Amino acid sequence: MAKIYVLHENDEWTAPLKTALETLGAEFELWHLHEGSVNLMEAPPEGVFYNRMSASSHTRGHRYAPEYTAAVLRWLESYNRTVFNGTEALQLELSKAAQYTSLVSHGIRVPETIAASGKQAILDASKQMGSTSFITKHNRAGKGLGVHLFQDTAGLERYLQTDFEPSIDGITLLQTYINNPDSLITRCEFVNGKFLYAVNVDTSDGFELCPADVCQIDDAFCPTTDQPRDKFSIIPNFQHEIIEKYEQFLQTHRISFAGIEFIRDEFGTLYTYDVNTNTNYNKDAEEKVGIYG
Numbered sequence: 001m002a003k004i005y006v007l008h009e010n011d012e013w014t015a016p017l018k019t020a021l022e023t024l025g026a027e028f029e030l031w032h033l034h035e036g037s038v039n040l041m042e043a044p045p046e047g048v049f050y051n052r053m054s055a056s057s058h059t060r061g062h063r064y065a066p067e068y069t070a071a072v073l074r075w076l077e078s079y080n081r082t083v084f085n086g087t088e089a090l091q092l093e094l095s096k097a098a099q100y101t102s103l104v105s106h107g108i109r110v111p112e113t114i115a116a117s118g119k120q121a122i123l124d125a126s127k128q129m130g131s132t133s134f135i136t137k138h139n140r141a142g143k144g145l146g147v148h149l150f151q152d153t154a155g156l157e158r159y160l161q162t163d164f165e166p167s168i169d170g171i172t173l174l175q176t177y178i179n180n181p182d183s184l185i186t187r188c189e190f191v192n193g194k195f196l197y198a199v200n201v202d203t204s205d206g207f208e209l210c211p212a213d214v215c216q217i218d219d220a221f222c223p224t225t226d227q228p229r230d231k232f233s234i235i236p237n238f239q240h241e242i243i244e245k246y247e248q249f250l251q252t253h254r255i256s257f258a259g260i261e262f263i264r265d266e267f268g269t270l271y272t273y274d275v276n277t278n279t280n281y282n283k284d285a286e287e288k289v290g291i292y293g
Contacts, residue, residue: 003047056142138167198238
């Protein structure tokens, strides 16, 4: 078996993969790419390379880890090494705007979205929204960071004047708010570009929806509903025509591993709103059905 190199910037998120590789008896090495150097004139080691760089790395003090990872990936690919979730995957991970434009080109419906840079541009963009309720989100982020719901432009203006938090890349997205009566979103997991399972996620507690065990604080059950339910619950035998479009999208961008999230409105219309190429899995949800990403 070829040696496996895991490119990442988060030891805690990588721990479950490390444990799985140890269980398999695989030879592997973790490359933490917060800082480092690479001689571009020398050939990389032989092996298989798996990129797990996260768009939210800057929230952990690793501001330039994605940029450094991009250089490392180009180096690996120039020597024709086998790379899972390579340059194209990283580019999509770092830009939701890029995700949306590509999803639309694959016939996948996304919420109405405007990208804006600068406070005045953000305010002007809100006046173009076709819905009175809308959210703002960072173009480059993870775990739902930077997501805020507004009922009107006046609320957004107050936010811009007081508590505005800019995206690390300077681009804020304004997006039509999709109301799901059950406060649920669905995340579809893909391995080797193929659908593995879909999991419902209870959003009653907010928008930080990372399924990694380390991200969870007392969220095994949602306390805000009359009938407590698991925050993460795998849907048995999930089938939908959207899966074929998702697989085509991943194939186009040579993405092997991903979690793609969608939400349904009160009429049942499905909107896709996030592609996560640094996907994590929820251990409790997987153990209940015996499926493991």
